[in-house]
Amino acid sequence: MKLKFKKAFIFDLDGVIVDTAKFHFLAWKNLAESLDISFSEEENEQLKGVSRVKSLEKILKWGNKTISEEKFNSLMAMKNEEYLSFVDAMSTDDILPGVLETLTYLKENDYPIALGSASKNARRILTKVKLNSYFEYIVDGNEVSKAKPDPEVFLKGCELLGVEPKQSIVFEDSQAGIKAANNAQMTSVGIGDELVLSEADFNFKSFSEISEDVLQTLINFKK
Numbered sequence: 001m002k003l004k005f006k007k008a009f010i011f012d013l014d015g016v017i018v019d020t021a022k023f024h025f026l027a028w029k030n031l032a033e034s035l036d037i038s039f040s041e042e043e044n045e046q047l048k049g050v051s052r053v054k055s056l057e058k059i060l061k062w063g064n065k066t067i068s069e070e071k072f073n074s075l076m077a078m079k080n081e082e083y084l085s086f087v088d089a090m091s092t093d094d095i096l097p098g099v100l101e102t103l104t105y106l107k108e109n110d111y112p113i114a115l116g117s118a119s120k121n122a123r124r125i126l127t128k129v130k131l132n133s134y135f136e137y138i139v140d141g142n143e144v145s146k147a148k149p150d151p152e153v154f155l156k157g158c159e160l161l162g163v164e165p166k167q168s169i170v171f172e173d174s175q176a177g178i179k180a181a182n183n184a185q186m187t188s189v190g191i192g193d194e195l196v197l198s199e200a201d202f203n204f205k206s207f208s209e210i211s212e213d214v215l216q217t218l219i220n221f222k223k
């Protein structure tokens, strides 16, 4: 049974629940290099949380390239095909450390949980790692029109969970995602490099640092 004024949790997927961020990086790097555009970790950071279309637009802009719509679509398909070849080899072993423990604790204590991801492959990935049942709602790249840092994806999650943005706690590994949560007055929790995610309300290297006590601190935090 749900208590009335509890907090709710919204999880990003790539780089938060599973380490697919490295697969996106590899596939974008191969694509960029095939176009003679250099692509490092630094550029990659700016693509985290950003949709597939917007990512390719950015890469082409960095390389000062203009291509036809047909070529654009074929590059998008190529990138996704390579990315999915990595995804399809995934298993429950690819769940990042501490994630399962956090999800289990939240579920057992009746906290509402949603997924808020820019990825159009989110459902496929959750199925691969067998985590579907933890999420009451999944909001993914197929359901949103505005990319992070616009908070649309998280606001949709709140609406479905029946909570106010201020009652929501968002876990994110991207600068765009932290900005999106902050833009909506949600509690933002950065997972990853504290220097990169310095705008977050809280920072952790990984879910291994998120104990039950930490979760209580997040729950009690008022923005």
Ligand SMILES: O=P(O)(O)OC[C@H]1O[C@@H](O)[C@H](O)[C@@H](O)[C@@H]1O
Binding pocket: 013, 014, 024, 047, 048, 049, 050, 051, 052, 055, 080, 117, 118, 119, 120, 121, 122, 141, 174
């Ligand atoms: O190409 P997909 O799976 O629809 O993902 C879109 C975006 O999803 C985000 O979660 C990733 O951080 C981005 O790197 C990715 O480009």
Ligand SMILES: [Mg+2]
Binding pocket: 012, 013, 014, 015, 016, 048, 049, 172, 173, 174
């Ligand atoms: Mg992410």
